[in-house]
Amino acid sequence: MIKTKCAICGTEDNARVLYQEKLGNLFEPNSYAFSARRAFDSRSRIHHRFVQCNTCALIRSDPILEPEQIANLYKDSAMLYSTDTEDIGRTYGHYLKKVMALIGNGDRLLDIGCGDGFFLKRALALGFKDVRGVEPSMAIYESLDSFWKTRITPGNFTRDLFPQNSFDVVCLFQVIEHVIDPNETVSEVFRILKPGGVFLVISHNAAALSVKVLGEQSPIFDIVHINLFNKKTMSAIIAKQDFAIRKIYNVLNIYSFRYWFNYAALNPGIKRAVIKFAYMTHLSNVKIPLWAGNLAILAQKPAN
Secondary structure, three states: EEEEOOOOOOOOOEEEEEEEEOOOOOOOOOHHHHHHOOOOOOOOEEEEEEEEOOOOOEEEEEEEEOOHHHHHHHHHHOOOHHHHHHHHHHHHHHHHHHHHHHHHOOOEEEEEOOOOOHHHHHOOOOHOOOOEEEOOOOOHHHHHHHHHHHOOEEEOOOOOOOOOOOOEEEEOOOOOHHHHOOOHHHHHHHEEEEEEEEEEEEOOOOOOOOHHHHHHOOOOOOOOOEEEHHHHHHHHHHOOOOEEEEEEEEEOOOEEEHHHHHHHOOOOOOOOOOHHHHHOOOOOOOEEEEEEOOOEEEEEOOOO
């Protein structure tokens, strides 16, 4: 385990404890715990210790697993949400249209943590000519056809992976919370964006009503999350790299009943019974719109 420091103000021990660590059997790590959008119940919640900086209020995990260990767990992770990509992509596409209203039709887009490229396909349909992705899961990458293997880079997003001034839009969807050093990531995004290009981030909102109501039972308090942002701290981490913050939104998600219930931190017996009932009554696929506690931010690189 290694100690962390606040990504905004750089302090190490100037924080109050929100929740003590709850690691269960994680010291025998498994890739399922690091697979995106895995199911939860009240007995399977695991997380590092969460603290909140006394200076800037950023919430972070401290201490955390070794970075190399985390990287290997993501490398071995699986894609567990293939049945939900249409709904997820529709939400992300809605905010990409807001980017396009800001800059017009761009040519090149990068999606960091792109899964099987489901959003890249939507970006092509919206008019982007060249779309690229980065995906750490080797199982996902190996499942791709030859077309997408040439457009998605396996592994982590690192410095110098792409040339300077390469993209009109760079997207980070539910990824920045997972990044050990968000300053390094945002700095590299700034470098590879063209002048006037837009950084589109969607993340959990640590100040959302759902988090205040659920407390430690909120899905955001999870082993995979290193930093948890609200609108103020997200703006601060991005503005540190000279981005201009153009707009911040509360995100409306429209997902199926099955999707929402899958992530509820309930007793596993009750959860199984409700899900079974939902399938029997065809309730499982009913779409439910919720302001579920996510935020979207549009930040622009100066034009010159």
